[in-house]
Amino acid sequence: MKLTPVAKMTLVDMAEGKVREAIVESGMKVGDVLPGELELAERLGVSRNVMREALSRLRMLGVLESRKRRGMVLKEPDLLDGLAKVIDLPVISKPVKQDLFELRLIIELGMAELVFDRKTDEVVAELEEIVAEEEKESGGGAVVAPEVEVDFHTQLFKMAGNGTLMRFQSLLGPFFDWKKQEGEIAKFHESGDGVTxxxxxEILKEGTKAEFLEAMQRHLRPHVEWINQKRCES
Amino acid sequence: MKLTPVAKMTLVDMAEGKVREAIVESGMKVGDVLPGELELAERLGVSRNVMREALSRLRMLGVLESRKRRGMVLKEPDLLDGLAKVIDLPVISKPVKQDLFELRLIIELGMAELVFDRKTDEVVAELEEIVAEEEKESGGGAVVAPEVEVDFHTQLFKMAGNGTLMRFQSLLGPFFDWKKQEGEIAKFHESGDGVTxxxxxEILKEGTKAEFLEAMQRHLRPHVEWINQKRCES
Structure with a gap:
């Protein structure tokens, strides 16, 4: 349960909360129209300026949309828009960045079963092209250039077939300093038993699900060991 | 890359974007003070009302905080506050709910390695207490009451030792209709080979990491099969 101290709540916070509550409790649906700004302000007993700010916040979250002649209409927000607006700010602390790095690893390990279940010849062929491209550039070792590294893993996320997940991965993309990280992770690569x-x-094409799960675990192990060491240092 | 059609961008959207950009580019840190509302409005060439709305949005995201005598101060936001404000709204569509259900499963499968690495006798003892409580209520079968089911899995998230992850799981808590779901999932329980x-x-206490990973996969398999069926139906 998250409680905000009463003293820190502004009128705008409260008005925003009341509108959110009213939407939840009335069970409104996408396309439903909200009362006008003036009416809402009167019913909540706040000034029009306060009301405008509160509604502006809900518009930013993608919950409301102003439509000509119809007024404010309820819409389905993109769940991760709020995260997208803060994730690249220079105020995110190191422990939270470590949480996110770990979260990406957790997701990639955990989605392996779905990737295998949902693979098609077409997407596996795309993955193969990425690998061929990599090999041209790196000479076939376990350590590849960060740019192609990201392409490969993005394709795996695509194969899992979960839109929210793909968006999450794309948000993390520009967030990490992959180049620096891959350099640091390289020294752990022995522990990955060289799964390239x-x-x-090849395992996706010819192997079993169990083999694929194990290969992903081994492939990601250097990253797991790197983040474990980072956690211990901090 | 996410591009918003120019026509749909309001002045407030643009002002908000400009302030965000300036924060990123200037590399400002937590505790740094932003110029005042009036100065920002003048420098961006917008009205004071527009500026107030834009800043209000950043306050809502937890990036800014108004402090007496100091003005607007930069702070570290809680990354998931934006998600928290939309996740319980009745406008979230079924496919997105399925994405989230799947995401929780993916995370729980993927975090197994960390849970095992970071377990301590103390938290395992807590988990054991939860299980003892469950057994009293259910008679020891694989299907347990949704309330205790959630307690057990919450404890696993706690064991993974990732704050962002724990917050994510707590956000999902009230989101699903666990009771209804567990009823539907019950019929898939045979495929879980009865891993209780x-x-x-017991495996956490006496077993190996490989055994734990396999047990988690089996335990969650009924949920994976249920969501796969749901996806196919829709």
Whole structure:
């Protein structure tokens, strides 16, 4: 349960909360029209300026949309828009960045079963092309350039077939300093038993689900060990 | 890359974007003070009302805080506050709810390695207490009451030791209609080979990491099969 101290709540916070509550309790649906700003202000007993600010926040979250002649209409927000607006700010602390790095690893390990269940020849062929491109550039080792590294893993996220997940991965993309990280992670690569992207593609094509799960665990192990060490240092 | 059609951008959207950009580009840190509302409005060439709305949005996201005598101060936002404000609204569509259900499963499968690495006798003992409580109420079967089911899995999230992850799980808590879902999932329980919460605790105490990973996969398999069926139906 998250409680905000009463003293820190502004009138705008409260008006915003009341409108959110009213939407939840009335069970309004996408396309339903909200009362006008003036009416809402009167019913909540706040000034029109306060009301405008509160509604502006809900518009930013993607919950409301102003439509000509119809007024404010309820819409389905993109769940991760709020996260997208804060994730790249320089105020995010190191422990939270570590949480996010870990979260990406957790998701990639956990989605392996779905990736395998939902693979199609077409997307596996795309993955194979990415690997061929990588091999041209790196010479076939386990450590590849960060840019192609990201392409490979983005394709795996695509294969899992979960839109919210793909959006989350794309938000993390520009967030990490991959180049610096891959350099640091390189020294843990022995613990990954050298499972390369090529190995992963081959297992997706010819192997079993159990083999794929194990290959992903091994492939990501250097990253797990790196983040565990980082956690201990801080 | 996410581009918003120019026509749909309001002055407030643009002012909000400009302030965000300025924060990123100037590399401001927590505790740094922003110029006042009036000065910002003048420099961006917008009205004071527009500026107030834009700043109000950043306050809502937890990026800014108004402090007496100091003005607007930069702070570290809680990354998931934006998500928290929309996740319980009745406008979230079924496919997105399915994405989230799947995401929780993915995370729970993927975090198994960390749970095992970071377990302590103390938290395992807590988990054991939860299981003892469950067994009193359910008679020891694989299908337990939704309330205790949630307690057990919440404890696993706690064991993974990732604050952002725990917050995410707590946001999802009230989101699903667990009672209805568990009823529907019950019929898939045969595919889980009857791995109970008790089995999981015993493996955490005496087993290997590989055994724990496999037990979690089996325990969650009925949920994976249920969501796969749901996806196919829709």
């Amino acid at each position: 992207h090529r190995d992963i593609v | 919460h008790r089995d999981i605790v």
